[in-house]
Amino acid sequence: MALTLFNDPFMNEMERTMNRMMTGFGMPSTRPTGTTMDIFRPFTTGTATTGTVSMPMDIIETPTNYELHADTPGMMPEDVKVELHEGVLTVSGNRQMARQDKDPQGKVWRSERSSYNFARSFTLPENVNTDNICATIDKGVLKVCIPKKETEPKVEPKRITVTGA
Secondary structure, eight states, X not given: OOOOOOOOHHHHHHHHHHHHHHHHTTOOOOOOTTOOOOTTSOOBSSOSSXXXXXXXXXXXXXXXXXXXXXXOTTOOGGGEEEEEETTEEEEEEEEOOOOOSEETTEEOOOOOOOOEEEEEEEEOOTTBOGGGOEEEEXXXXXXXXXXXXXXXXXXXXXXXXXOOO
């Protein structure tokens, strides 16, 4: 008995609705007219299997620094680049997936994991110490730490007593 993909009319209608909604929010569509698209695939500007992804990131401000957090599943530190040029921090990377037609147990029926590139740029505020920016990947999460400059202590106004001559 051969494996076949069940064509569910409910899922087709749901897919069309989700694609209309995503396009309405300004997200690019990679789907050529008349074809189907997996709505759970990262949004790309390239083909359906490779392209450039707009990587979602969290931006966190603490009293001493700014932090950028991004999910980078399966990536190693050498797959990610963090660059600073004229006050603009760019985080980019490349995820490569080797396609295979057969695994040790037999035939691969479906391969949905894909290769992609990503890039995000941020204009940094004036109060950052660009000399001490650091980046780490731990358990599939990229964390870029951007320390703030040490601020000079605020001088409190001093009241001067006025006396008569």
